[in-house]
Amino acid sequence: MIQFTLANFDTLMSRTVEHIALVSLAVGIATLTGVPIGIAITKSKRAAQIVLYVAAIIVTIPSIALFGIMMPILSIFGYGIGYVPAVIAVLLYSLLPIIRNTYTAINNVDPALREAARGIGMSPNERLRLVEIPLAIPVIMAGVRTAVVLNIGVMAIAAYIGAGGLGTFISRGISQSDPRQLIVGAVAVSLLAVVVDYALLALQKQLTPKGMAKIIQAG
Amino acid sequence: MIRLDNLTKIYKTTEGPVTAADRISMEVPAGEICILLGPSGCGKTTTLKMINRIVQPTSGRVLIDGEDTAELDTQTLRHNIGYVIQQIGLFPNMTIEENISVVPRLMGWDKTKYRNRTRDLMDMIAMDPDAFLNCFPHELSGGQQQRIGVARALAADPPVMLMDEPFGAIDPINRAVIQDEFLKMQKELKKTILFVSHDIDEAIKMGNRIAIFRAGQLVQYSEPDELLAAPKNEFVESFLGDDRALKRLNLVKVRDVVNDTIGTVKPSDSLETAHKRIEEYGYQNAIIMVNEQYQPVGMVAASVAKNTKGYCSDHNSPMPAQVGLDDDLRKVVSLMFGHDITWAPCVDEKERLCGQITQRTITHHLSARHAMQTAKKPAEVI
Ligand SMILES: Nc1ncnc2c1ncn2[C@@H]1O[C@H](COP(=O)(O)OP(=O)(O)OP(=O)(O)O)[C@@H](O)[C@H]1O
Ligand SMILES: [Mg+2]
Numbered sequence: 001m002i003q004f005t006l007a008n009f010d011t012l013m014s015r016t017v018e019h020i021a022l023v024s025l026a027v028g029i030a031t032l033t034g035v036p037i038g039i040a041i042t043k044s045k046r047a048a049q050i051v052l053y054v055a056a057i058i059v060t061i062p063s064i065a066l067f068g069i070m071m072p073i074l075s076i077f078g079y080g081i082g083y084v085p086a087v088i089a090v091l092l093y094s095l096l097p098i099i100r101n102t103y104t105a106i107n108n109v110d111p112a113l114r115e116a117a118r119g120i121g122m123s124p125n126e127r128l129r130l131v132e133i134p135l136a137i138p139v140i141m142a143g144v145r146t147a148v149v150l151n152i153g154v155m156a157i158a159a160y161i162g163a164g165g166l167g168t169f170i171s172r173g174i175s176q177s178d179p180r181q182l183i184v185g186a187v188a189v190s191l192l193a194v195v196v197d198y199a200l201l202a203l204q205k206q207l208t209p210k211g212m213a214k215i216i217q218a219g
Numbered sequence: 220m221i222r223l224d225n226l227t228k229i230y231k232t233t234e235g236p237v238t239a240a241d242r243i244s245m246e247v248p249a250g251e252i253c254i255l256l257g258p259s260g261c262g263k264t265t266t267l268k269m270i271n272r273i274v275q276p277t278s279g280r281v282l283i284d285g286e287d288t289a290e291l292d293t294q295t296l297r298h299n300i301g302y303v304i305q306q307i308g309l310f311p312n313m314t315i316e317e318n319i320s321v322v323p324r325l326m327g328w329d330k331t332k333y334r335n336r337t338r339d340l341m342d343m344i345a346m347d348p349d350a351f352l353n354c355f356p357h358e359l360s361g362g363q364q365q366r367i368g369v370a371r372a373l374a375a376d377p378p379v380m381l382m383d384e385p386f387g388a389i390d391p392i393n394r395a396v397i398q399d400e401f402l403k404m405q406k407e408l409k410k411t412i413l414f415v416s417h418d419i420d421e422a423i424k425m426g427n428r429i430a431i432f433r434a435g436q437l438v439q440y441s442e443p444d445e446l447l448a449a450p451k452n453e454f455v456e457s458f459l460g461d462d463r464a465l466k467r468l469n470l471v472k473v474r475d476v477v478n479d480t481i482g483t484v485k486p487s488d489s490l491e492t493a494h495k496r497i498e499e500y501g502y503q504n505a506i507i508m509v510n511e512q513y514q515p516v517g518m519v520a521a522s523v524a525k526n527t528k529g530y531c532s533d534h535n536s537p538m539p540a541q542v543g544l545d546d547d548l549r550k551v552v553s554l555m556f557g558h559d560i561t562w563a564p565c566v567d568e569k570e571r572l573c574g575q576i577t578q579r580t581i582t583h584h585l586s587a588r589h590a591m592q593t594a595k596k597p598a599e600v601i
Contacts, residue, residue: 116308119273119381120322120371121297130321134312209312211355 019165030094038102086158101143105136257432301372486532
């Protein structure tokens, strides 16, 4: 096992990098779209209900089924297999935790702070930039973390549609009845999830406004 | 100057419309503090929030220096109105310095200017800039946070301030200190201030005028002394409390009622002279003795002056108490009751005798309807 790992170390590394890159790309796009959507739906309860409902439904679709749905649609554009459907699937899965956390965090900003911000003459944009988003960051980041950890697993399955990444070890291990590959792939995916979770937690602490760190720890 | 003209707010709720403010019309002259006072739910906060348009009036107008605020740009309007919300509302993600300088930064002041301003404000609210500017709000006590809230509202030097129970979260001792600091500040800054309070004593202390609200309506709008002397109806009377006559004592300074004709003797005068002077002024108990600087040093009893020969310096008895020109009558009454005396000599800042005050002056003042009318002082008997 160790021999196998050492012998394939280069491949293992490059697949890990590939795996991270794919998840980052997908969650990155999901963050860039999900956060604005989460903020936008705080303006309307009705819109929030609809958006959160749709996002929740997407998450309930099993990943294999989602790939199945996406392949015929994307093959129209010539992207039926490979990393494109994988990234899109992960993106869709990531939207729920990110949108929901953003929405909740912005909505839960103390109304007194919002009134203070309005009262001293901040425009709605200034309010978002200077008060609401900074205060919401810890919760938004928690959503991003959930999305990443969840989708490191989903991305492993995407190896079946040729997305690459660590899942390749697992799928080959199964098809070639090679437990070494299977175990190395599975362990690597789990380890990656744990390590990335910690790294993002550290980033979350870094991004949390200093004045709030204590309050959050105490709460 | 701020003018409210038939200002009305009707909230639509599931249980039907609630009239939170009902045709409020009043005027706050520039440079004065107006206290909005009344029981919970009477519409004080609603009225206040219509002035900076946090709450949109259902009808009526707010005019600041003659300009209808509905026609001004809301952001600009709010930059020019300092707002202290009841819940303090410091931004937890910003340092104290960032909190205080937030309005100047929004208005695009340059860095040196707003940093200097922040330090000046810290001095003004008696907090050490070096110790606090880099702290975050949660590191401060409630009272300190409330002061920072006031500093934040003052930062861009707005001519108008709206303060919703700004000292509510502070214990009574510190509250008195902060009230004094604020009044001192106001003496220099001369802002036009609307100030919501629950506390009648705070209202009397802080207000140039007091507006009493009940169920959305303005019941009485008067100067504190007038309010206490002549409450308009039973509601106001009961709200002010049974001891409202005593509360007026806080409002009157010795300076306002002192009787400055007072007979004295010098240590070198003979007791005969003292006796003559006591007769001349009609004093019954004693006459004050002053030194070269006209500072009271004691008194000579009438009985001694009448029946003994010698000099005043040898028959000097100590004075039980004296009061300063800037003491309020509450302190004077307390001294009189404490020492069982009916009058006290008054001294100025240099401890020089400048008159006397008697229990009769005080009771006379309280029974008169207006402070101004009692300015003509009645003849006194010591
Ligand atoms: N947003 C709102 N929607 C519906 N009703 C409201 C709203 N805000 C205030 N009210 C009602 O309007 C009335 C006046 O409220 P307001 O907050 O002005 O009272 P207040 O005098 O400031 O009271 P307190 O001393 O308790 O702060 C109350 O009956 C209150 O329930
Ligand atoms: Mg209120």
